Amino acid sequence: MAGDVLDEDTRAALADFYRDLHEHPELSLQEHRTAAKAAEALTAAGFATTEGVGGTGVVGVLANGEGPVVMLRADFDALPVEEKTGLPYASTVRATDADGRDVPVMHACGHDMHATCLAGAAAYLARTADRWSGTLLVVFQPAEELARGAADMVADGLFTRFPKPDIVLGQHVAPLPAGFVGHASGPVMAASDTAAVVIHGQGGHGSRPEAAIDPVLIAASTVVRLQGIVAREVPPAEAAVVTVGRLQAGTKDNIIPDTAELGINVRSYDARVRDRVRAAIERIVNAESEAGAAPRPPETTWTHSAPLLVSDPDATAVTVAAFKEHFGEQRLLPMPLVAASEDVGAFGEAAGAPTVFWFWGGLDQATAIAAFQSGDVDALPGNHSPHFAPEIEPTLSTGVEALVVAARLWLAERV
Structure with a gap:
């Protein structure tokens, strides 16, 4: 599968999709425009799409014969941060927060990249449905920054209105070298x-x-x-x-x-x-x-x-082995415990299914590698920083490929 996930035209279209999301961020529970963009992408790819799940959540289902139900998840809310990246597509958006305050808004945690990669992976898997069987459950989740979006979607019947997954797969862009994938087993995030x-x-x-x-x-x-x-x-x-x-x-x-x-x-x-x-x-x-x-x-x-995020050890070992085969061992990085939190684990807990979660890099390779080698990693812009904005490539391609590799691993293979 290496090299056949994103052609030049698809990569360019996804880059435009990403820049649009980055330039138009929305606060938690206010992600109406973003949700509409996600729903439009899923519908165009052939998914049965439902909006308004747990607030502004979007769910896509692609049933493709007998086999496991595999859930792919991305969050898409932004933060009350004033962007200082200087990018031509930097956000200048302001909004009224839940307390009535006028605040700047920025995708300072990379959720715009998460949503773009999920849209790209979903479209690719739909185009190549002749290679797998089972059901894809694609979830665009709101309000991760409030640690409530996952619970809201579950409470709104996510696993009664839609197929219950056999495995939950998720990822997060991080201040690692772009093109690298970070992995850990067991407790991953606090x-x-x-x-x-x-x-x-x-x-x-x-x-x-x-x-x-x-x-x-x-x-x-x-x-x-x-x-x-x-x-x-x-x-x-x-x-x-x-x-x-x-x-x-x-x-x-x-x-x-x-x-x-x-x-x-x-x-x-x-x-x-x-x-x-x-x-x-x-x-x-x-x-x-x-x-x-x-x-x-x-x-x-x-x-x-938000619950402790545990990446199921057995399922993680199998997934990481697939990443090694696809990306090469030199592009994989073992991760320490991360003190930040994620509510994606609420999906696996509610479904009674294992969760596999990984990170992938979004920073300029040369700069990030030099910082890691010198031990000066704190100088790198991290998530929630007004200077954090992933390099579009190879971040985008790597994120799409990781989701596709993991999904195809857990779906049944058509011979």
Whole structure:
């Protein structure tokens, strides 16, 4: 199959599709234009296509005789990030987020590349349906950045309205050399939990702090104390991350506000560690409020969660062997545990099917390889950076080929 996946015209058309998605990003739960483009691509390829699954999700089904049901998945939401790539197709889009704020929007995580590669792979597999049998279930998922899109689609009957998969296949573009494929077995990406905290105080004039109860001070003490959880409550052999990514309070420098808000994110790889860290966060938030004489207890709401992403060891070993045969061992890279999270695992859990997940590179080869050799990988633009935009080629071709190789491996072969 090597070399026959994308001809020059198809590659050019997919590159245009990618540039269009990149230039017109949409926030989570707002991906209406993107969903329409995905649905149009699936319908043109001959799939029975359904829109509006779990919000803005798109599902395509191609039944092609007896055989396994193989699910291919890509996400397609963007982030509230102002693009700084300088590309001619850079996003200048602004949108209103769920809190009513005007924000810039960018495909800073590569989901536009994910969607493009899935569209290309689906079209190729449909064109070559004489070589395989079974059923392709193609899923374009919204709201991955909120860690809810997969669960929303499942709740909307994904596996009752459509064929239940025997295997779930997914991939993510990463700050690796373009043309390379990264793989891992077992736990691949961390579980993620997000908490919104409201700390209560008593407002007053900045010149008379003794007549007020300062929630900013309580919040600041809480932030510092939270950093001791991983250092002092998580065993050294385990891994976890606690990040306070949001601290908001007040309207003016000489006014002590009534409340302060924290946004806390947790990453973990073990259920017991996850429970311990969450409990420690609630304990510290409550204790610091009490120590600061808050007039009432804080409010802690766990808003978003993504499960630990496990790439099934047996299915991963078979898939990686197929990648080695197709790409050559020199283009495969073993991956360490990744502290970022993905909700794709929710599909496999709900379907009772193994999930296989891999990464592939999107950065200029020479630059990325030099950074890896020098140990200066932190200098490379990574996912969620305003400078992150994959090289179109060979990123696009590699992503399409990886999906096709994996899908054909698990579908029945026609002789």
